[in-house]
Amino acid sequence: MKNDWSSVMYVSITMMLTLFASCSTNQPMDLTSESIIPKPQVIAPTGNSFELTEQTTIYYHGGSDEMKQTAVFLAEILRPATAFKLDVRLAEDKEQSGNIYLNLTDLDEGQGSEGYEIIITKETITLNANHPEGLFRGIQTLRQLLPAGIEMKKKQAGPWLIATGEIRDYPEYAYRGVMLDVSRHFFLPEQLKQYIDLLALYKINILHLHLSDDQGWRIEIKSWPRLTEIGGKTEVDGGKGGFYTQEEYSDIVNYAGERYITIVPEIDMPGHTNAALASYAKLNCDGKARELYTGTEVGFSTLCTRDDSTYKFVDDVIRELAAITPGPYIHIGGDESHVTKKPDYIYFINRVQQIVEKYGKQMIGWEEIAQAELLSNSIAQHWRNSEYPVLAVNQGVKILMSPANKIYLDMKYDSTTQPGLSWAGFIEVDSAYLWDPASLVKGIGREDIIGIEAPLWTETITNMEELEYMVFPRIAGYAEIGWVPAENRDWNEYRLRLGRHGKRMDAMGINFYRSDLVPWIE
Ligand code: IFG
Secondary structure (H helix, E strand, C coil), X not given: CHHHHHHHHHHHHHHHHHHHHCXXXXXXXXXHHXXXXXXXXXXXXXXXXXXXXCCCCXXXXXXXXXXXXXXXXXXXXXXXXXXXXXXXXXXXXXXXXXXXXXXXXCCCHHHHHHCEEEEECCCCEEEEECCHHHHHHHHHXXXXXXCHHHHCXXXXXXXXXXXXXXXXXXXXXXXXXXXEECCCCCCCHHHHHHHHHHXXXXXXXXXXXXXXXXXXXXXXXXXXXXXXXXXXXXXXXXXXXXXXXXXXXXXXXXXXXHCCCEEEEEEEECCCCHHHHHHCHHHCCCCCCCCCCCCCCCCCCCCCCCCHXXXXXXXXXXXXXXXXXXXXXXXXXXXXCXXXXXXXXXXXXXXXXXXXXXXXXXXXXXXXXXXXXXXCCCEXXXXXXXXXXXXXXXXXXXXXXXXXXXXXXXXXXXXXXXXXXXXXXXXXXXXXXXXXXXXXXXXXXXXXXXXXXXXXXXXXXXXXXXXXXXHCCHHHHHHHHHHCCHHHXXXXXXXXXXXXXXXXXXXXXXXXXXXXXXCCCC
């Protein structure tokens, strides 16, 4: 396929020279000067421009609802700032100038379900992909080829020009995620949807929700109602907390799914369980219900791992959660179980893993789970210890990389950052970018890693403004680490591209951190 592509490059460059020579009517533009994040694998410019106009129609091939939904998503992105009608129609045979076409085609099989290509000429824009998910990823690139004003919610002056050429793209890692801790501080469904919308632009494809901890239980479990009636009533610093009904959770799952983002629910066990232990006395080994906790200590709680009634509880929780989680994973936590004896911890993880498997899901756990006997399709999430993930690799288990000193979004940028913590060190925008998951930990190679995930723990994060400040712009770099091969990433090039991308985050209304390390173009 490479030599086909080099012939495309040769043809494209020849066309570009011819076009310039012919003094084309359209405004010349250079596709390679755009600031797409994450950077596409291959960009071949042809030096001209396509104009989006009132007459533009978006056509989709194949009558599936998913294809139509993808085309409608593109139209809804483009309509507010252009005020164009942008009809969405089932494709006819003959292509007409000025239109956008979404097609399912057999791309190079190496591109998987997320691969896509965009072919932009003066006349038409064509997005091709193996699957609608790939078209959706391509739409995020197309968005970024238009001026930043396209992200504004009210009519902006045009013209709406897109540089011509070809883009061929697909991700390095299959799992490119973020985690949001909704236990320490609760975030409303509409806030999660707002966050999901922002993540979609960067081709993030997993949202891990940390739904339970010492300070709050956030998901309705119908067979154990007091988990939310009592365990959902508070949060760090004594706020009113909250929880998602199963209906609200399903709505979030569907909203994320429409943007090809999979929800991974986490019930943290056997430690980090004070909210459950305060809700049901019988979950405690001494039979006494704990007080609700609104501090920020960790490691002081444990389920009663040798009591069979605990596994009835776990079974009910996992059963109900699996029934409303279409994604393949259930995260069972497993971190900082400092008051669970090691043999009891191992026994607990082994039994919980069987329960997760019984309900047809794959278990993810923080790296400490590597002390147990893991199924080959379980996943260990690396966060701070290098022995546990290597133990997991030696069991043939894949690693999800979340090294706290590189990717914990609750880490301050520097000592002046208001919210956040610093136990894993400061993480400025350059440090967040300057690392390679495949060479970070001795004993964990590229073939052992399913991807990366950026956790935002919310002991100190109480609202969307603080969330956006800690997440952006670092998440753009993490999205690039997840999508672009390490050999194609360079901080000196990326910081300039990020600097040009700043006005797009402004247009999206994101309260991002304007690091002095980035030359922000206003
Ligand atoms: N470690 C704890 C989190 C949170 C975090 C804050 C993990 C896996 C410190 N566990 O990270 O609950 O308190 O940075």
